[in-house]
Amino acid sequence: MTVIRTDVCVVGGGPGGRALALALARLGRESVLLEQRHGAARSFYGESVSPQGVRILDSLGVWDELAGRAHRVDRLEIADGGRRVLDVRFADFPYTWRHPVELAQPALLAELSAAALGACRVLEPAAAVGLIEERGRVAGVRARTPEGELEIRAAVTVGADGRFSQVRRMAGLEDGARRTPLERDVIWLKLPFPAGWDRRAYRIRIAGASHALFLPGTDGRVRVGLNIPKGGLRQLRADGVGRLRAQLAALAPELHPAAEEHIRSWSDTVLLDIFTTEVARWSVPGAVLLGDAAHTLTPVLGQGINHALADAVALAGLLAPDPASDAAPRAFECSRRAPVTRSRALQLRQERLFTLAVPPGPTLRRTVYRTLNALPALRRRVFAPVYFPGERPVPADAPRDLVRSAS
Numbered sequence: 001m002t003v004i005r006t007d008v009c010v011v012g013g014g015p016g017g018r019a020l021a022l023a024l025a026r027l028g029r030e031s032v033l034l035e036q037r038h039g040a041a042r043s044f045y046g047e048s049v050s051p052q053g054v055r056i057l058d059s060l061g062v063w064d065e066l067a068g069r070a071h072r073v074d075r076l077e078i079a080d081g082g083r084r085v086l087d088v089r090f091a092d093f094p095y096t097w098r099h100p101v102e103l104a105q106p107a108l109l110a111e112l113s114a115a116a117l118g119a120c121r122v123l124e125p126a127a128a129v130g131l132i133e134e135r136g137r138v139a140g141v142r143a144r145t146p147e148g149e150l151e152i153r154a155a156v157t158v159g160a161d162g163r164f165s166q167v168r169r170m171a172g173l174e175d176g177a178r179r180t181p182l183e184r185d186v187i188w189l190k191l192p193f194p195a196g197w198d199r200r201a202y203r204i205r206i207a208g209a210s211h212a213l214f215l216p217g218t219d220g221r222v223r224v225g226l227n228i229p230k231g232g233l234r235q236l237r238a239d240g241v242g243r244l245r246a247q248l249a250a251l252a253p254e255l256h257p258a259a260e261e262h263i264r265s266w267s268d269t270v271l272l273d274i275f276t277t278e279v280a281r282w283s284v285p286g287a288v289l290l291g292d293a294a295h296t297l298t299p300v301l302g303q304g305i306n307h308a309l310a311d312a313v314a315l316a317g318l319l320a321p322d323p324a325s326d327a328a329p330r331a332f333e334c335s336r337r338a339p340v341t342r343s344r345a346l347q348l349r350q351e352r353l354f355t356l357a358v359p360p361g362p363t364l365r366r367t368v369y370r371t372l373n374a375l376p377a378l379r380r381r382v383f384a385p386v387y388f389p390g391e392r393p394v395p396a397d398a399p400r401d402l403v404r405s406a407s
């Protein structure tokens with residue numbers, strides 16, 4: 001069997017895995033990255049990158065290349081019961097990087113890989129199918145490729161293999177993992193961008209217990225995430241795709257003609273099962289998890305990519321001096337668990353607000369949003385931990401050229 005030796009074996013070529021390989025490369029460490037799929041065709045994966053994510057991409061030296069392909073977002077608008085109740089303007093926040101962007105994942109992943117070329121060997125398609133264990137430590141992985149099985153032996157193996165992580169299961173880290181299903185699932189679909197809508201706005205529309213996200217896609221279309229009750233797809237499918245279009249029209253009547261034309265069957269949609277996963281421990285000797293494998297979040301407020309990137313940079317910094325160190329993964333978990341836990345709590349609070357359907361719930365929700373809308377300082381305090389977690393504000397009188405923004 002072919003054996004490859006390296007400093008770090010990264011399992012999973014999503015944003016977390018590829019950013020880790022690049023961050024390690026910048027620090028002079030070699031890695032081998034395994035990705036089970038071939039090519040980066042991910043039409044319904046996250047595209048929203050928060051301002052902190054943009055700053056991290058800049059620190060990795062890839063932002064200048066990516067900026068031309070990113071779509072800057074200026075506002076988050078929430079409408080409830082047909083009325084706008086909250087308008088958050090990202091330019092109002094006192095940070096160097098202020099704007100989230102939409103960025104297609106294939107472009108992001110390709111750029112991260114290109115920048116790591118030379119220091120990171122990418123094996124694709126190659127699926128990790130087992131861990132090599134020696135003297136009580138994980139010493140690498142066994143991988144299946146079209147050419148046969150391989151062994152990748154490494155000082156440390158990183159499970160960056162997403163929400164259904166195999167490394168987590170194989171390393172025994174699944175025990176004590178808590179999976180919390182949310183009350184709803186999301187159906188994703190894409191439609192032509194409606195005339196008259198601001199292309200630089202994230203929109204959330206709520207009507208009773210129903211809500212949807214409308215995000216400006218990088219392909220010029222609008223990415224729609226329509227929320228349905230947990231397990232509700234079966235009933236919806238039985239009712240037919242017309243029922244889906246009707247639910248969408250109740251929230252966004254202006255999209256109805258496009259939905260009639262473009263949503264002809266269920267194959268025009270993708271279902272995302274919404275849950276969060278909390279893992280009791282992120283590492284065992286010789287292996288550590290990052291990104292969705294360590295902490296699956298919900299799509300609310302686009303946090304997943306950001307945390308995967310932040311994890312990658314933090315872990316690389318700790319592993320680079322000595323990849324075999326068992327203290328490094330523990331220090332990594334120590335530094336990253338708190339921000340992830342805060343994001344999760346914020347997301348769950350937001351979810352609860354969205355799903356308040358019984359009076360006086362909806363009135364209470366509108367009051368919360370209107371109060372935030374009326375009080376800029378409070379609005380900044382509430383949204384700063386979401387979009388700028390741990391970022392240092394710049395002084396109000398800082399020169400304008402410090403305030404970098406995406407195209």
Ligand SMILES: Cc1cc2nc3c(=O)[nH]c(=O)nc-3n(C[C@H](O)[C@H](O)[C@H](O)COP(=O)(O)OP(=O)(O)OC[C@H]3O[C@@H](n4cnc5c(N)ncnc54)[C@H](O)[C@@H]3O)c2cc1C
Pocket residue numbers: 011012013014015016017034035036037044045046047048049126127128129160161162163165166167188272290291292293297299302303304305306308
């Ligand atoms: C439909 C959808 C929309 C989303 N929208 C957003 C958004 O707008 N903004 C946002 O921030 N987040 C969003 N998210 C979440 C976001 O995509 C994830 O949080 C983010 O991709 C996590 O990155 P990751 O690198 O940890 O894992 P992933 O991106 O899941 O990457 C894991 C990779 O590991 C590979 N893999 C799995 N098992 C193996 C194996 N055994 N061997 C080799 N490779 C393996 C997978 O093929 C995959 O490529 C969305 C998620 C979905 C599903």
